[in-house]
Amino acid sequence: xxxxxxxxxxIFCIINLNACISKNSNPKKIVTVWTLQMSDFSDYMNKIxxxxxxxxxxxxxxxxxxxxxxxxxxxxxxxxxxxxxDLINLNPDFSSLLAQKETLEEIPLDATxxxxxxxxKLLMYNDKLYSIPWYATSAVTIYNKELxxxxxxxxxxxxxxxxxxxxxxxKSKTGSYAYLPTITxxxxxVKILNKYGIDCLSNxxxxxxxxxxxxxxxxxxxxxxxxxxxxxxxxxxxEQYMAGKIVFYxxxxxxxxxxxxxxxxxxxxxxxxxxxxxxxxxxxxxxxNFVIPKRAKYKKEALDFCLYLTNEENQLELxxxxxxxxxxxxxxxxxxxxxxSDLISKARSISAKQTSRITPQLKQIRNQKEINTQVNNTxxxxxxxxxxxxxxxxxxxxxxxxxxx
Numbered sequence: 235x236x237x238x239x240x241x242x243x244x245i246f247c248i249i250n251l252n253a254c255i256s257k258n259s260n261p262k263k264i265v266t267v268w269t270l271q272m273s274d275f276s277d278y279m280n281k282i283x284x285x286x287x288x289x290x291x292x293x294x295x296x297x298x299x300x301x302x303x304x305x306x307x308x309x310x311x312x313x314x315x316x317x318x319x320d321l322i323n324l325n326p327d328f329s330s331l332l333a334q335k336e337t338l339e340e341i342p343l344d345a346t347x348x349x350x351x352x353x354x355k356l357l358m359y360n361d362k363l364y365s366i367p368w369y370a371t372s373a374v375t376i377y378n379k380e381l382x383x384x385x386x387x388x389x390x391x392x393x394x395x396x397x398x399x400x401x402x403x404x405k406s407k408t409g410s411y412a413y414l415p416t417i418t419x420x421x422x423x424v425k426i427l428n429k430y431g432i433d434c435l436s437n438x439x440x441x442x443x444x445x446x447x448x449x450x451x452x453x454x455x456x457x458x459x460x461x462x463x464x465x466x467x468x469x470x471x472x473e474q475y476m477a478g479k480i481v482f483y484x485x486x487x488x489x490x491x492x493x494x495x496x497x498x499x500x501x502x503x504x505x506x507x508x509x510x511x512x513x514x515x516x517x518x519x520x521x522x523n524f525v526i527p528k529r530a531k532y533k534k535e536a537l538d539f540c541l542y543l544t545n546e547e548n549q550l551e552l553x554x555x556x557x558x559x560x561x562x563x564x565x566x567x568x569x570x571x572x573x574x575s576d577l578i579s580k581a582r583s584i585s586a587k588q589t590s591r592i593t594p595q596l597k598q599i600r601n602q603k604e605i606n607t608q609v610n611n612t613x614x615x616x617x618x619x620x621x622x623x624x625x626x627x628x629x630x631x632x633x634x635x636x637x638x639x
Contacts, residue, residue: 262294265532265539266319268309270522271302278552286542293535313337318527320536326357326365327602329525333364339526339533340364348545352592353521353561365523366540367561369552371486372519372585372592373509376493380503381408381481393511394426397482398449401458404481413482414460414471417450418610421602422468427609428596429512435605439631442513447616447623454617464614476500484509487557487581506581508588516595517588521561559586608633 272279276299283295298319300308306328312318313332324332332338341363346354353367382390385407391397401412417423430442437443453459460480462470468485475483476497483489494501509517524540526533542548549560550568557578560566571586573579612630615621621629 262292263532263535264294264296265321265535266296266298267321267536267539268298268300268305268319269323270300270305272323273299275552275555278555282543282548286539289542290535290538293539295539313527313529316529317531318529320526320530320532321540322525322527323368324365324523324525326521326523329357329365329523330359330602332525333359333362337528338364339528339530341366341526341537345537345541348541348563349561350563350566350589352589353519355593356519356521356595357523365525366537366544368522368524368544369549369556369558370519370521370561370589371488371557372517372559372588373484373486374581374584374588375482375484375507375509376475376490376504376581377482377507378410378475378478378500378503379505381410381478384408385481390507391482391510392508393513394429394446394449395513397510398453398458401453402456405458408481410478411460411474411480412458413484414463414466414474414480415450416463416466416468416471418464418613419467421606423609423613424596424606425518426512428594429514429516429518431512431514431594433594433596435631435634438634439627443627444623446512447613447627450613451616451623455619464617482510487578487585490578490581501577504577506577506584508584514594516591516593519559519589519592553582557582557585559589605634 269279279297283297287293287295305324309322309324309328309332312322314337329338343354343363346363346366349367353370354363357363357365357367377390382404385400385404387400387403389396391400397412404410404412415422415426417426427438427443427446430446432438432440432443450459454461454463460466460474471480471483472485472489472492474480476493478500490501490504493504511517526536526540530536544562546562546564546568549562549565550570552558553560553565553570559582560571566586566589571583574583608630612626616623616626
């Protein structure tokens, strides 16, 4: 009897051991995903992760939210290791830099059919794709209807040229500046130059560039844009708008909430039009994307999760919680983006429609931040008349051709 019990016990142990071995022979794949500053939307992210894991029981998503200020530094360090995250949320400028360093996995174009074609084209680097778009924003022009009517100008400006032409009339009739262009902040001036056909450094010293710089120089010289133009940020310009000191302000739809909360009387007089254009006619757009490091362990799984996160249903849900623009084509055609029932909905709808014309865009180069800095320094020298436009642009052109940016 004792022998039978021992034999039974051995058989039981062998069966359980085999079950454990079988279970451990196919462990879950842990796919690590980094996002930037998404902790406020943890319920949204966790819901999507849970749904994805239920559909894919062999995969476990490890979500890590990284502070925006640390994103680039931590990513650069991570992609050089042998165990980077599988999917990382970045901006296109830094993604392009990593692509140049050959640290990113190329994304097959046939995997991106769900996205807006213009946005995919925008993200291409050397005719290849290294990132997947997540969400976008596109600035609109916010203006004070009461002040504009007071100026007795009947045609609402659609371009920088048209707004510049009526700046003197607006100031004389209203006592307010037409606008405060933050042309020394980040890539503002580079984007304006792009709207006038300057889409690569080789034509930075051109007739069109001279025209753009001269337009702002004349406005500054005649005190038709505030002296603070050479140093103010878009947040400071927004404060000027809320104080009634400028008539037009260009920014994201999210700033409408700030106006509504901090200057309700100004908000009551506010309306929205499309963003100001240049001679080419395209719109600015800012995109947040995902990249897959070349050394990632689960590249195929990372792409699959990313495409799930950016499908129509999930993008629309995020859009309804925020003021972002979906990058998914089907989501962009949803009725949600045709709502003009209030000012914020109108701004969102206009922003979404602007994605139909966002190219040509300035080609990304090795160190875009340094390019922006050099262009902004040139703007300041020209407005302060420390150099002529011709001299400043010639120096800028020589610098860009002689230095490996």
